[in-house]
Amino acid sequence: SYELTQPPSVSVSPGQTARITCSGDALPKKYAYWYQQKSGQAPVLVIYEDSKRPSGIPERFSGSSSGTMATLTISGAQVEDEADYYCYSTDISDDDRVFGGGTKLTVL
Amino acid sequence: EVQLVESGGGLVKPGGSLRLSCAASGFTFSSYRMNWVRQAPGKGLEWVSYISSGSSFISYADSVKGRFTISRDNAKNSLYLQMNSLRAEDRAVYYCAREKVETDHFYFDYWGQGTLVTVSS
Numbered sequence: 278s279y280e281l282t283q284p285p286s287v288s289v290s291p292g293q294t295a296r297i298t299c300s301g302d303a304l305p306k307k308y309a310y311w312y313q314q315k316s317g318q319a320p321v322l323v324i325y326e327d328s329k330r331p332s333g334i335p336e337r338f339s340g341s342s343s344g345t346m347a348t349l350t351i352s353g354a355q356v357e358d359e360a361d362y363y364c365y366s367t368d369i370s371d372d373d374r375v376f377g378g379g380t381k382l383t384v385l
Numbered sequence: 386e387v388q389l390v391e392s393g394g395g396l397v398k399p400g401g402s403l404r405l406s407c408a409a410s411g412f413t414f415s416s417y418r419m420n421w422v423r424q425a426p427g428k429g430l431e432w433v434s435y436i437s438s439g440s441s442f443i444s445y446a447d448s449v450k451g452r453f454t455i456s457r458d459n460a461k462n463s464l465y466l467q468m469n470s471l472r473a474e475d476r477a478v479y480y481c482a483r484e485k486v487e488t489d490h491f492y493f494d495y496w497g498q499g500t501l502v503t504v505s506s
């Protein structure tokens with residue numbers, strides 16, 4: 278079955294840039310999506326179609342994708358950005374809906 | 386405003402059954418594909434099941450295939466998940482999620498708040 282791989286944790290100081298990666302063999306042909314999940318809450322979409330930001334998501338959140346790797350970048354991370362972040366995509370045939378294992382972002 | 390509200394979670398013994406519901410409002414439910422996604426305590430998100438807008442197409446994760454059944458009632462704006470032969474490893478928060486479909490791709494754009502299922506003797 279298809280897999281997306283993320284680092285388990287990323288840590289930055291407030292105001293620094295946080296980068297969270299997601300690797301998957303189908304990413305050259307499939308979009309990556311990013312969800313933010315704060316403790317005890319439902320996931321929220323923060324990036325769709327590799328690099329688009331839904332309305333209401335701060336401009337410090339951006340996304341990119343190159344080859345088999347997608348990246349979520351938080352420029353000038355804030356304490357309130359502490360959360361788990363999950364990438365999502367599908368396999369090449371759209372049969373599998375797959376989440377990455379999640380990355381815990383610590384901002385302190 | 387799009388709202389998805391899950392219900393039906395609770396404590397069940399191993400081998401038991403439970404039926405989850407998701408009440409949708411704020412959008413034309415019958416036009417959207419829907420999914421169930423779960424999250425075990427302290428673990429990541431796991432897609433569970435998908436149903437097309439008219440119930441013609443359904444799929445399941447291997448981990449629940451043969452035990453869980455997804456369904457929907459478009460007249461009642463509701464999504465369901467019948468869970469049978471429950472195991473300890475099915476313990477999780479279960480979210481219903483709306484699927485947004487673009488030309489050649491799709492993703493979850495709205496999620497409910499989830500309902501907790503605990504499987505324990």
